[in-house]
Amino acid sequence: MAREPVTVDIEFTAGVWTDVTSDVLVNSGVTIHHGRNSVLESVGPGTASFTLDNLAGDYTPGHPGSPHYPNIRPNVRVRIAIATVVWFEGYIDTWTPHYPTSTADHPIVEVTATD
Numbered sequence: 001m002a003r004e005p006v007t008v009d010i011e012f013t014a015g016v017w018t019d020v021t022s023d024v025l026v027n028s029g030v031t032i033h034h035g036r037n038s039v040l041e042s043v044g045p046g047t048a049s050f051t052l053d054n055l056a057g058d059y060t061p062g063h064p065g066s067p068h069y070p071n072i073r074p075n076v077r078v079r080i081a082i083a084t085v086v087w088f089e090g091y092i093d094t095w096t097p098h099y100p101t102s103t104a105d106h107p108i109v110e111v112t113a114t115d
Helices: none
Strands: 006-013 016-019 031-033 047-053 077-082 085-098 108-114
Touching (some): 047 077, 047 085
Antiparallel strands (some): 006 016, 006 077, 047 108, 077 085
């Protein structure tokens, strides 16, 4: 069975969505959670997480050389669509950079968001 295409857009500038799908590491997955785990729990906010390839440093918080500077910060809007249907729209909570520990690695940024 083929996977449906996933699209990730981030609103670095108010009213302008930037497609960052080509930088999303699909092997790390895009996770979306809605609802509750059992009927006894209250419904909490939806959450999403994904990992971005940061080889060019475009997603490093505080990096003035980034084309998105100074908007690599919390509370930036993000939306995730699967097969053109928006499944998540919320605000980024964290941008967590990870740097190479060997020559086989490259810089990445883990992103978490809440709706």
